Amino acid sequence: MHAFNYHRPSSVNDAAALAAKQAEGKLLAGGQSLVQAMKLRLASPSDLIDLGAIGDLKGIKVDGGSVSIGAMTRHAEVAGSAEVKKAIPALAYLASQIGDRQVRNMGTLGGSLANADPAADYPAAVLGLGATVVTNKRKIAADDFFKGLYETALQPGEIITQVSFPAPKRAAYVKFKNPASRFAIVGVFVADTGKGVRVAVTGAGPSVFRVADMEKALGAKFAPDAVAGIKVKADGLNTDLHASAEYRAHLVTVMAKRAVEAALK
Amino acid sequence: MNAPLIGARIQRKEDYRFLTGSGQYTDDVVLPGQTYAVFVRSPHAHAKIKSIKKDKALKAPGVLAVYTGEDLAAAKVGGLPCGWLITGTDGQPMKEPPHPPLAQGKVRYVGDHVAVVVGESIEAARDGAELVEVDYEALPAVVDATKAMQKGAPALHDIAPDNKCYTWALGDKAAVDAAFAKAAHVTKLEFVNNRLIPNAIEPRAANARYSRADDSYTLYVANQNPHVERLLMTAFVLGLPEHKVRVVAPDVGGGFGSKIYLYAEDVVVTWASRQLARPVKWTAERSESFVSDAHGRDHHTLAELAMDKDGRFLGMRVHTTANLGAYLSTFASCIPTILYATLLAGQYTTPVIYCEVTAVFTNTAPVDAYRGAGRPEATYVVERLVETAAREMKLDPAEIRRRNFIRTFPYQTPVALMYDTGNYEATLDAAMNMGDVAGFARRKEEAARRGKLRGLGYACYIEACGIAPSNIAGALGARAGLFEAGEIRVHPTGSVTVFTGSHAHGQGHETTFAQVVADRLGLPIESVDVVHGDTSKILFGMGTYGSRSIAVGGTAIVKALDKIIAKGKKIAAHLMEAAESDIEYDRGVFKVAGTDKQKAFGEVAFAAYVPHNYPLDKLEPGLNENAFYDPTNFTFPAGSYVCEVEIDPDTGKTTIVKFSAVDDFGKVINPMIVEGQVHGGLTQGIGQALTEGCRYDPETGQLVTGSFTDYCIPRADDVPSYQLDTRETPCTHNPLGVKGCGEAGAIGAPAAVMNAITDALWSMGVKDLAMPATSESVWRAIHMKRAA
Incomplete structure (x- = not known):
């Protein structure tokens, strides 16, 4: 790790002001990706702006039909929250499947979304539920948030403050884990929102994506059989040591079917 | 006066220190x-x-x-x-590049x-x-050993322009060829024994x-x-x-060897x-x-087994290309030869065996011993061949093994080893019983109703531990001795410090060795401490590798103990005015036979250090003895593993649902520690079969699996709750009757797992599958066969 300056602002405004001043600075959320990269000297920010002391960024609120989660809320808190389990059990379950215990006790919702790792779990829930990402500047619809491999709609200095998830009628997340990293080789979030069905896939492509054919089929009939025959194209999907694009494409169908089964349970 | 300690499940003396973070590792030394x-x-x-x-x-x-x-x-x-000189089939010494x-x-x-x-x-x-x-x-690089031997491959070292370190062979080639000529059936397999990264x-x-x-x-x-x-x-x-x-x-x-x-x-x-x-x-x-760190395994092998019409083994022929990496690591040369080819008889009476090994330099990390070291590779060859042969000949895989088991001991194999003792059928029966093989067909049907595939596989392994004796090893090229040293220091008030040349790095020697000493002396285990790992404290030592510690290091300690008791008898005879020949030592007490006269161990020790009433004219004061022990033979642990897997054909994911292991380690000193060793070994073996595989980019030679993100060592949820048991045929040539248990699991497990997977897929025409059998590779095997 190279030397860096450390800041611990107590408000979002202070954090944004610091970020604006430090061109080579980085915001630090749970540090589960950034700190590893720094230890390997793959990232060498001049300044780290730790968001951990900002009370406004933490906590879970359930209000009517939606669950709002502060950006600095740890995965373990979401996984263990009785309110989330009641309102959107699939979201609590998803959080319980992220990384390992250590990662879940440190990693945060906002950090995961801002990093936009192609194999991260949270993007599947955000896109699958049609959540709204709230920043210090604006509200961004999930469909507009994820732009590509490690790319989001966030502007320099823009800080995620919370994410608002509308509670669906029924939903489920099923993940086929990378045996080594436990990231998703393929993770599928299926949500019957009441106004339609959303199917979001993480791990398979450079960024989380929706599968229109499956959404349409499930809209007509919310049953496992409806998606069992729908294949996604392997073109453009990820190929790595652990899974080829062809295998990932196949797994999208299998996981989607299992997610529908789980949502119906 | 004290309950026997050998065979007792005593909690590890060292664990307080490890569990409370009070261990002192090298990095703690400032x-x-x-x-x-x-x-x-x-x-x-x-x-x-x-x-x-x-x-x-x-x-x-x-x-x-x-x-x-x-x-x-x-x-x-x-x-x-390099600590072992291999002489090639051409009579030339191996190439030893700087x-x-x-x-x-x-x-x-x-x-x-x-x-x-x-x-x-x-x-x-x-x-x-x-x-x-x-x-x-x-410069252009080559990482695959078979490619490194090809014409035009980049040469690593001037002294080995063809990248070959040696070609070495063991066995009677002509006799093997003759056996194959009269075979009713020949089973052939070609596979890679995947390279592993140790990760202590x-x-x-x-x-x-x-x-x-x-x-x-x-x-x-x-x-x-x-x-x-x-x-x-x-x-x-x-x-x-x-x-x-x-x-x-x-x-x-x-360490695991690394x-x-x-x-x-x-x-x-x-x-x-x-x-x-x-x-x-x-x-x-x-x-x-x-x-x-030195990596392990990395063999490319063509293996053949010849049988008569009843499935009796007539001969075995094995050609292996072993990847040594870029340089010769300390014991690299003996692993794919001396510790590999000699194990190819397995538990069977195969009368003739020929094995040829070509060892090759490549642009990869050096390869050396890793938990099992040559023996997992040999067991994989034997047990994959045997299981495949049974399926090809439509014989029950357990039955074909029974038809070929060695049943009389000592047994001279055609590949140089002399097995002293064993009872292979006993461990197979026990493992089959524990794994409920009889109920497998029912479980397979039940799984099929859920859309899952079940398979059952065996591995009956043999292992050679405590490599020895030094003079024979020397004749085979060893450049070091293979004995062990031990010292017993009895303190004036009768407590004991044991110094051993064996080294513990997770094995629990501080407990096991203390059990042996406390048991033999009849002292509470608290009175015995074990010291190791310091050349200024230990008289000499060859260290810990090849599951040798209890068999070789433990025996050195016992020999030193014998000297302590012998000297103690002399002192006791003097103290009790009796003839030395009348003194008996029984669990902490020196007695004059046939009388009620006795002296406690501590009293005798005290007399040795405060020699006021002591035969100073005949005997030196003090009670401290050491011993060196050079074994007359290897020990031969063996066992039978039954693995049951369930495969999800939609994803290719393999789950090990049952793993039953029955090992014969000879006499067991501490069953709890032995089980821990077996758990670790099995888990590493399952890792090799399912998740671990070191990969270098074939063009650039970059290590692709260079972190835990990509190199998958198994986690607790990747393995089942093991069912374990032991059978005992005591080793005949060491006083404790012990054989060693550190590597067994890693030796037997890979073949058991792969035999189970190929059993599940056999009806689809899948005869073999490469390790690690990842979900994608299993899915592909199923998918391709279904598509065809």
């Missing part, structure tokens, strides 16, 4: 004036070093020194030696040592290392101090055999007298500590462990 070393490593798999510029690094704050291969050459530091601790002129694998930077802090040294400017001229929980580390006061060195090092480390380093590399070098291997967090060897880093920090007259410490980062 010496006055401590400095820190960081190695500059090659980013290329193969390249010429055109120049190395140190200036910028030397000017960096906190950097004390930068050394390169040139500096070591100028100081006449030698290369790292192995400089820091590269000279050329680098040969990603991670090869180019320079070392020593700084006031780790950060300073690391910053300095980034400033060392190395100008490389990249504690990375390698070394911290060396030089003392000007007496021109001596102390090296703290995460190592499995400190005396061997000292011998190799002083005699072959640094040219130092041994009495000026103390090597301490303090608490060591696992800490047997003399590594470049150990030598370089020791040498540098004198240049700087300050202690120099290096601790590997995990990324460094991946690229620079």
Whole structure:
């Protein structure tokens, strides 16, 4: 790790002001990706702006039909929250499947979304539920948030403050884990929102994506059989040591079917 | 007076220290004036070093020194030696290319040592290392051993232009060919035994101090055999007298073989500590462990088994290409030969066996012993062949084994070993019973109703532990002895310190050896402590590898104990005015036979150290004895494993639903510790079968599986709750009747798992599958067969 300056602002405004001043600075959320990269000297920010002391960024609120989660809320808190389990059990379950215990006790919702790792779990829930990402500047619809491999709609200095998830009628997340990293080789979030069905896939492509054919089929009939025959194209999907694009494409169908089964349970 | 301790499940004496974080590992050792070393490593798999510029690094704050291969050459530091000379089929010695601790002129694998930077802090040294400017001229690389042998492949070493280190063979080729000629059936398999990266929980580390006061060195090092480390380093590399070098291997967090060897880093920090007259410490980062610890396995094998019409084995023929990596690691040469081909008889009466091995240099990390070392590779050959043969001949896989089991002992195999004892059918029966093989068909049907595939596989392994005797090993090329040393120091009030040349790095010797000593002396275990891992305390030692500690190290201790009791009898005879021949020792008490006269062990010890009433004219005072033990033969643990898997055909994911292991380790000292060893071994074996596979990019030679993100060691949820049991046929040639248990699981498990997977897929026409059987590879096997 190279030397860096450390800041611990107590408000979002202070954090944004610091970020604006430090061109080579980085915001630090749970540090589960950034700190590893720094230890390997793959990232060498001049300044780290730790968001951990900002009370406004933490906590879970359930209000009517939606669950709002502060950006600095740890995965373990979401996984263990009785309110989330009641309102959107699939979201609590998803959080319980992220990384390992250590990662879940440190990693945060906002950090995961801002990093936009192609194999991260949270993007599947955000896109699958049609959540709204709230920043210090604006509200961004999930469909507009994820732009590509490690790319989001966030502007320099823009800080995620919370994410608002509308509670669906029924939903489920099923993940086929990378045996080594436990990231998703393929993770599928299926949500019957009441106004339609959303199917979001993480791990398979450079960024989380929706599968229109499956959404349409499930809209007509919310049953496992409806998606069992729908294949996604392997073109453009990820190929790595652990899974080829062809295998990932196949797994999208299998996981989607299992997610529908789980949502119906 | 005390309950027997041998066979008791005694909690590990060392665990309080480990569980409370009070262990002292090499990295915990911080010496006055401590400095820190960081190695500059090659980013290329193969390249010429055109120049190395140190200036910028030397000017960096906190950097004390930068050394390169040139500096070591100028100081006449030698290369790292290989401890076993293999003579090839052509009668020529193996090719031993120079192995400089820091590269000279050329680098040969990603991670090869180019320079070392020593700084006031780790950060300073690391910053300095980034400033060392190395100008490389990249060369074509080859990472696959079979490709390295082909014409036109890039040559690593001038002395081996075809990259071959040796071609070696064992067995009667003509007799094997004749057996195949009359065979009713021949089973053939060609496979790769996948390369593995060891990953001990504690990375390698070394911290060396030089003392000007007496021109001596102390090296703290995460190592499995400190005396061997000292011998190799002083005699072959640094040219130092041994009495000026103390090597301490303090608490060591696992090794699995990877800490047997003399590594470049150990030598370089020791040498540098004198240049700087300050202690120099290096601790590997995990990324460094991946690229620079000696790897394991990596065989490409063509194996054939000839049978008569009833499935009786007539002969076996094996051709193996072994990847040695870029340089010869300390024991690299004997692993795919002496510890591999000799095990190919397995548990069977195969009358003739021929094995030919070609060992090859490639642009990869050196390959050496890793848990099992040659024996997992041999077991995989034998047990995959046997199981496949049974299926091809439509015989029950257990039945074909029974038809071929060795049943009379001692048994001379056609591949040099003489098995002293065993009962293979007993472990197979027990494992089948435990694994409920009888109920398998029902479980398979039930799984099929859920859309899942079930398979059941066996592995009946044999292992040779406690490699010995020294003179025969020497004739086969060993350049070291294979004995062990032990010392029993009885203190004046009767407590005991045991000094052993065996080294513990997770095995629990402090408990097991204390149990042996306390049991034999009839003392409470609290009165016995075990010391190991320090050349200044232990008279000598060959260390821990090859599951040898209890069989060889334990026997040395018993021999020393015998001397203690013999001397104690003399003292007791004097104290009780009886004839020495009338003295009996029984669980802590010296008695005069047939009388009620007796002296406690502590009283005799006290008399030895306060010799007021003592036969000083005939006997030296004190009660301290040592012994060296060189075994007359290997020990031969064996066992039967039954593995049951369930495969999800939609994803290809394999789940091990049941694993039943029945081992014959001879006499078991501490069943709880033995079970722990088996659990660890099985888990590593399952790792090899399902999840672990070291991969280098075939073009660039970069290590693709260079972190835990990509290299998958199994987790708790990857393995089942094991069902374990033991059967005992005591070893016939050591006094404890012990055989060794450290590697068994890793030896037997891979074949059991792969036999279970191929059983599940057999009806689809899948005869073989490469390890690791990842979900995608299993899915592909199913998918391709379904598509066809």
